[in-house]
Amino acid sequence: MRFLKGHGTENDFVILPDPDGALDLTAETVARICDRRAGIGADGVLRVVRTKAAGEPAVEALAGEAEWFMDYRNADGSIAEMCGNGTRVFARYLVEAGLASPGEWGLATRAGVRGISLGATGDVSVDMGPPRLLGAGEASVAGQAYQGRHVSMGNPHLACRIDEPVAVLDLCRAPSFDPAAFPEGVNVEFYRPVGDHHVEMRVYERGSGETRSCGTGTVAVAVAAAVGSAEPYDAYAMAGGKLPRGEWSVDIPGGRVTVTLDGRTSHLKGPAVIVAEGELRADWLAAPTTR
Numbered sequence: 001m002r003f004l005k006g007h008g009t010e011n012d013f014v015i016l017p018d019p020d021g022a023l024d025l026t027a028e029t030v031a032r033i034c035d036r037r038a039g040i041g042a043d044g045v046l047r048v049v050r051t052k053a054a055g056e057p058a059v060e061a062l063a064g065e066a067e068w069f070m071d072y073r074n075a076d077g078s079i080a081e082m083c084g085n086g087t088r089v090f091a092r093y094l095v096e097a098g099l100a101s102p103g104e105w106g107l108a109t110r111a112g113v114r115g116i117s118l119g120a121t122g123d124v125s126v127d128m129g130p131p132r133l134l135g136a137g138e139a140s141v142a143g144q145a146y147q148g149r150h151v152s153m154g155n156p157h158l159a160c161r162i163d164e165p166v167a168v169l170d171l172c173r174a175p176s177f178d179p180a181a182f183p184e185g186v187n188v189e190f191y192r193p194v195g196d197h198h199v200e201m202r203v204y205e206r207g208s209g210e211t212r213s214c215g216t217g218t219v220a221v222a223v224a225a226a227v228g229s230a231e232p233y234d235a236y237a238m239a240g241g242k243l244p245r246g247e248w249s250v251d252i253p254g255g256r257v258t259v260t261l262d263g264r265t266s267h268l269k270g271p272a273v274i275v276a277e278g279e280l281r282a283d284w285l286a287a288p289t290t291r
């Protein structure tokens, strides 16, 4: 099985080209590939498949709008709706492989079609769609509770503002949250304002643990920071289309991205790097997991 390795602000992925949807990619195989000691190691897998061959009727219905589908899997093998950094890396791969042209085009995801904009080299910009503010939530780390905003970017986020530098948080263990409020699980971000329209952030991702960056999380944080505490939580949830405006710099452990909110939608801009390519051995793939 051919693979490539890439990252976007050190959120790293194994890319599996599967244009015709021939791969039977199980959760166990994804978890083995993403294992950082016994596999290649990654925060997730990006399966590159033609939208018409996605194998999921809701995605195949997008084939008229987007030639390619990003089938994103978390490191534990679970399936997620969206991955912001993944869209940039996926787009850079398609262009480098000659499967798409520099310019503007749509990419299918489980959260819908996302607008990609990129040149032959350099940063990739993605129209991430309108963030949805869904109310309040709470996460706890080492017995300390933090209040946050529930933001949907197609996938669920809980963006918690903290007053201390994000570096001091102990994210060796998953933050706890109310499973009744987040039945599908949640990606938990902690952010602190460090300047005008500038925040630092760390994230504990559903299905992958702490990562060095999370694109959908950076947008969720920019929205939470823009809304601040001035508005009651439900006011934004109920006010259709009343989204904030402004450009935000979000510092994550893996670098910096720019998030632009224009009152209607959100844009994420940042780097995307293809690092390596190779072949997964058939005998390793076929062998049972040994520890």
Ligand SMILES: N[C@@H](CCC[C@H](N)C(=O)O)C(=O)O
Binding pocket: 011, 044, 074, 079, 080, 081, 082, 083, 084, 085, 086, 155, 156, 187, 205, 206, 207, 208, 211, 213, 214, 215, 216, 217
């Ligand atoms: N790292 C991603 C988000 C990946 C999915 C997430 N872990 C989930 O389960 O929702 C990003 O860059 O957005």
